[in-house]
Amino acid sequence: MNNNEHKFCKYCTLKLEDCLDEGLTCRSCSESVHLRCLRSGSVPGGLHGDIFFVFTCQECSSPGGESFNREKMSWLKVLVLVLYHLQSRSPGLGRKGYFHWRNHVASLIDKNWESLFLKDFKKKKKWVGTVAGTLSHFSTYFFKSGTSVVNEPAWWALTYPKLTPNVISNLYSAFTNEKQKIKILKMSITDAELFTQILHKHVKNEDLLTPLFSIDTSVMETSEVQDEEAKKTKQFSVNKRKSLLPTFESTSKKLLKLNKNATVFSNLGDELTASYLKQNESSSNDVELSVKKKPYSEEKESVKLLNPLCHYNTSLSSAAKQKGNQMKVRLMGGIRKDLILSPYSSIYLKPYIRRDTETYPTWLRLMTEIQMKANEKNEEYNLPARAPIDYTYVQPEHIPAINSLCNNFFWSGIDLTECLQYPDFSCVVLYKKLIVAFAFLVPNVKYTENYVSFIFTRPGWRNVGIGKFMLYHLIQTSLGKDITLHVSINNPALFLYQKFGFKVESVVQGFYDKYIRNEMSESKHAFFCRLER
Ligand SMILES: [Zn+2]
Ligand SMILES: [Zn+2]
Incomplete structure (x- = not known):
């Protein structure tokens, strides 16, 4: 990417490099600092590859030291960041490198909501739906659906997993800018063509554009046979990622x-x-x-x-x-x-x-x-x-x-x-x-x-x-998921469930038949109850 071409770290004087050795730029002195050189050790929030902060360097800030303020986050940035974090920090969670949009992606967003968004950003009721919508809206450009690989919908990965959230976010800005220009100039070029052009113009290192690298899934899928070559590649990519991410060793x-x-x-x-x-x-x-x-x-x-x-x-x-x-x-x-x-x-x-x-x-x-x-x-x-x-x-x-x-x-x-x-x-x-x-x-x-x-x-x-x-x-x-349960038809807990909005959906005759019940006073029959969300 061009914007890091002539940037040198204020703390260590070495060059900053996109995807390989990124940093933050101080809003006061406009100089940059490597993520790995930060005096605070790491950015707040702990998401890997997170550079979406308004940053003030040690020298320019008040006695409190470096300061980080969350910048305005688009859903695209959030999703890229979360997927990048998941693939680098929890590859074992995914299936063949893909992550479940609700159980992994939305869940991680939910837990990190306060550090991801600005205080005035409202948590709308249907935000989980926005996650799914954004993933499919930017599919192929930035996100890749795993349907054909995992044989199940709902699994997603980054299209270019080696590109950092920083680079992807810059690519998107360049993409929208160019689209504006093309509209004005009435040029005939498809979005896909334009995107490819921009991609190759901004990312000179072809190695960074390799699709989904082999992720260590051996723990999860031992049955999968990997040949020696694949193993080597895997080792390589793991080592490489390690060297890029110095602050998260612990x-x-x-x-x-x-x-x-x-x-x-x-x-x-x-x-x-x-x-x-x-x-x-x-x-x-x-x-x-x-x-x-x-x-x-x-x-x-x-x-x-x-x-x-x-x-x-x-x-x-x-x-x-x-x-x-x-x-x-x-x-x-x-x-x-x-x-x-x-x-x-x-x-x-x-x-x-x-x-x-x-x-x-x-x-x-x-x-x-x-x-x-x-x-x-x-x-x-x-x-x-x-x-x-x-x-x-x-x-x-x-x-x-x-x-x-x-x-x-x-x-x-x-x-x-x-x-x-x-x-x-x-x-x-x-x-x-x-x-x-x-x-x-x-x-x-x-x-x-x-x-x-x-x-x-x-x-x-x-x-x-x-x-x-x-x-x-x-x-x-x-x-936002339905919750279901079985409860013995004469168990007073039913009232508690009803208070929470559970509704009886059906009666299951002899649900507890196969179990030796210790509390004999309870009926063998059960209500199947559901809380709709
Ligand atoms: Zn540095
Ligand atoms: Zn500064």
Whole structure:
């Protein structure tokens, strides 16, 4: 691109280069600074390739240091930026280099809304539709639909994945300018021809115009056979990208680390399920019995974990605790202090959804009464302070306890390890380390439908709004999608669902027939309810 041709970095004096070594230009002195040379380490927001800021360099700014103010963002810029970030930071999320417009693109925009747009930019009700519209409006020029590659609509990639958002945005300005001129001069040239001309005029390095490079999907699609040549290319492109992106090293390391941990845990989950099934096959439904018959030495920890009675009133099993230590997870009352990376959306989730110090459930009142009674005669006794009720996203260390609660309160054989794949759609409620409630939603059971798979609150913690908040949270994370669920026809939770706008769509006779229900008072028949968005 021409506009960086004679620009040199104010901090390091080296040349700036489009796509390879970009920077920001100071609005006061008009000099440029490499992204990698920024004193602040990186631009705010953390989106890779984001240069859409009004920037003031260290020298020109007030004592506060460099300043960054978001410039006005068009939907085109936002989409290019988000796709560029996804392809470079979370290639494993995509399918063959393509990303889902709603689950990946819109979802990332939603989470970064405040840093992407100016304060006065209104979040319209139908903004998700705008995302889809913009992608198809600029298809072929800037965005490429993956329909033929992924065999499913809704998947998108950048047409020229090696061009940075900065270069694409400049190309678009040049394109619209030229179009104006052509209109005035009444020249006969198609948009496609014009675009190709501009592209080759502005991007001299042909290598940058190669279409979708091979992205490391080996983790996702191991069945795919790649020849040596393809492997080499892949290695090359990965190395190259790395050298272009110096400031995000730490993030990717974190990502790697978390992924590793996730694997450790899903393996553990498999093992549990396998041994559980074995147990179940050989004996009747009574797992507990068959475990007891075995000599202690043969008894595996994994089997113990699945005995519901072991966990009826506990929270973290010893195995989970051990795993937690191995993972060097910084826990604070069962809650992480640092951000949680979602493998589903590649978004960093906050360690807390909500911290509630007000609610006083029956169980806590009861405990207080018991403590008071027990210390009646001790005049110096002070009641220990009450801990908050914490709402968090699901983490590996929660799974054993959640599974055992499910086995105990719903039916045996439930394993919710899979929910770790999409923690965005979960809510786990903790009192200190005790899991008091949880709710899970399965994204995209149908094209525009999310399904509430489990919602549970321990007895003694009910009727104080915990379930209500969890449901509210799940609805909020579902970005304009329908939400469906099944509920036993005589379960009072139906009223809560109706309050949120769920409507009964059908009655499913004997929905719970195949499950051994523990709460026998509940009907086997279910309502299928839907919240339309
Ligand atoms: Zn520099
Ligand atoms: Zn300056």
